[in-house]
């Protein structure tokens with residue numbers, strides 16, 4: 001399941017090896033601002049959370065419209081979406097969007113990454129995937145500092161949140177970040193502007209970079225930031241947090257202050273509900289959990305040299321650090337030939353190189369054990385499995401039955417070593433197709449998926465381009481090589497977003513190798 005795989009990858013592999021565009025760099029430390037100078041007084045982690053709120057809050061759950069659908073990208077000119085957070089965030093997320101990961105899923109992932117990274121112990125809001133991006137702006141109706149309390153509560157109600165939920169969700173949101181003089185001069189006066197805070201950011205609580213209960217306690221006790229500018233500002237009409245918190249005589253705020261555990265669990269469930277508020281036509285995936293032992297970038301390629309042809313079978317096994325003595329682990333890959341008969345099991349070992357193959361993220365460190373081996377093309381491969389042995393405890397995760405492991409398709413696959421995409425968009429794709437003598441090969445094709453800019457939002461559209469591949473040659477081993485070249489738009493900012501599916505019909509069967517990257 002590519003959606004699950006990709007989102008799990010973005011959730012877990014946030015820094016270091018295999019982190020791709022490296023999402024976490026934007027919010028490390030949590031005071032960081034990734035789109036401009038640090039002296040602006042803006043914080044990216046807080047922006048990511050606010051963007052999700054604005055995207056969500058115009059949902060109409062009874063009508064089944066709005067919610068997390070990235071419609072916010074089309075709505076940044078609206079007065080209710082004041083501030084640079086929206087375009088800052090969408091432009092940072094744009095290079096992560098691909099055929100399976102929508103901008104709306106990135107907005108959800110942004111919230112989860114902010115909260116998970118800016119808390120200790122790390123607070124994990126569950127992630128689901130499958131959100132679909134809107135193709136135009138949606139309804140108006142984000143609460144603003146001027147909005148009267150009844151209208152604010154009505155807007156939340158329409159989005160599925162009652163009074164208690166709305167108070168708690170706002171307190172959970174307003175534990176990170178600031179109100180800025182630059183966007184909200186009616187709330188924060190010019191005195192907040194200093195050479196190190198040119199945007200005039202005034203924090204909601206004394207720890208703008210930590211997702212914690214402090215905003216609640218400071219509000220109730222009148223200490224520190226006393227709940228922040230939307231409580232304390234001299235301009236009574238824009239005290240929206242005060243009006244909201246007091247609307248049930250502070251009962252919800254007092255409830256939240258019970259304990260850190262209570263605050264955290266309330267925030268987790270409300271944030272998850274916010275992120276999972278989607279148009280009724282959207283079907284969300286199950287919760288995506290980190291996978292302990294995960295094969296990544298496992299692929300086949302067909303190589304030729306003087307000694308003839310062989311299949312290159314390569315990839316890595318990612319192991320999470322909650323396992324003991326990771327460095328000493330013995331990681332083996334075993335596989336069966338094309339026939340799937342377990343009488344002939346092949347084995348190779350995957351090696352960990354501490355200098356380069358380590359990554360990290362909010363779930364802990366990851367260790368990539370790489371393997372790279374050859375397979376006789378006449379034998380092929382059908383299933384592989386992974387065993388991880390800890391020699392210090394003699395424990396292992398051996399699964400005796402390889403067929404219960406991972407299927408791998410050796411009849412049609414992209415030949416990555418002979419496929420290219422350059423900065424001008426010149427693309428070439430080569431595929432290997434295996435057929436037994438009785439089968440004819442028909443309709444060998446490739447479909448590229450790539451981002452194209454949209455006017456009106458920073459979020460890209462994913463376009464596709466399909467082409468037929470033509471036969472280059474057949475070989476003794478049973479493999480025929482097909483290729484074609486084409487022109488993609490030039491200047492795609494991140495070639496990693498370009499993916500290709502190859503397909504061929506063998507007899508009555510259509511075989512595919514999907515969601516492959518030509519550039520890593």
Ligand code: HEM
Nearest residue numbers: 046049050053083143144145169170173177178179180240
């Ligand atoms: C009545 C409801 C709300 C109102 C009127 C409101 C209003 C505001 C305003 C005026 C700002 C300042 C933005 C800036 O100067 O950049 C702000 C910041 C923020 N809001 Fe809210 N908000 C509400 C509810 C929420 C909720 C429910 C969440 C999240 C679940 C949230 C998350 C945030 C965050 C994280 C910031 C800090 C942004 C930054 O530092 O860049 N807000 N809010």
